[in-house]
């Protein structure tokens with residue numbers, strides 16, 4: 001058992017790494033404030049993925065109920081469920097005191113070199129320009145763990161560290177948003193020192209686990225927006241035949257189609273390019289045949305091979321592409337099992353200086 005975290009409250013200041021800023025949602029496409037719920041939702045997702053990777057069972061859709069004689073999953077023990085509050089509170093302060101509402105951008109990049117076969121028009125990709133000032137995240141302990149310890153769980157600090165370092169915060173991260181930089185690198189070292197020192201060997205639990213994640217980065221020459229639009233176009237195009245439309249929509253996202261009764265779906269990978277031309281992204285593709293992903297699992301290898309190939313096209317990241325994925329031949333550092341991969345992920349710097 002690792003030692004408890006000494007602090008009962010943690011505070012970190014981050015700033016958006018590029019012009020796309022951070023988007024935390026809002027009614028009718030207008031963001032009125034930086035909402036902690038959006039960041040908390042992401043933190044819950046990453047914590048669940050970390051717990052599953054370490055072999056802990058996590059329920060789907062927080063359906064545990066905390067009452068006498070019933071056991072609850074390890075994620076609900078931290079994030080709460082019916083009858084139980086969260087272990088920690090998370091609040092976000094935006095540095096800009098008078099928050100100006102931000103409306104979802106109508107600006108788009110058009111790929112004039114491509115024509116859709118359906119209507120002959122060029123595909124357009126919208127980019128959001130959201131909140132661009134620093135934010136301060138505070139995590140404070142609210143109640144003791146069910147085991148009695150009064151300390152912020154290391155699963156939370158680890159998930160937050162990985163999310164900031166390798167992932168994104170908030171929404172619209174398929175449109176470039178959510179890449180954050182540390183305002184003070186000492187704070188990054190502090191949070192890293194509070195992470196789980198080791199990962200559990202053994203099997204992952206059912207559901208999306210960190211072992212299913214992939215992270216990538218590389219240097220892009222030329223215009224960032226044009227490259228991001230082109231990459232999204234090429235990935236979608238690479239996932240046509242022999243894959244089903246359902247798989248393509250699930251992986252690349254879809255606006256839905258009311259006439260065909262297809263629901264809109266989010267994207268399984270993120271993509272952004274910072275002001276220096278460095279591309280960063282992450283995503284997940286389940287390895288185990290668990291519902292509702294069962295039907296996609298068999299195509300995992302081919303799909304991710306194709307995604308990696310698009311990113312390493314010579315006019316995209318080329319040889320500069322770095323790909324990280326647990327227990328995979330695609331990983332730039334070679335195949336490694338979960339505990340070794342986790343240790344390396346935690347210790348290796350990720351962002352380009």
Ligand SMILES: [Zn+2]
Nearest residue numbers: 059064073076
């Ligand atoms: Zn649960």
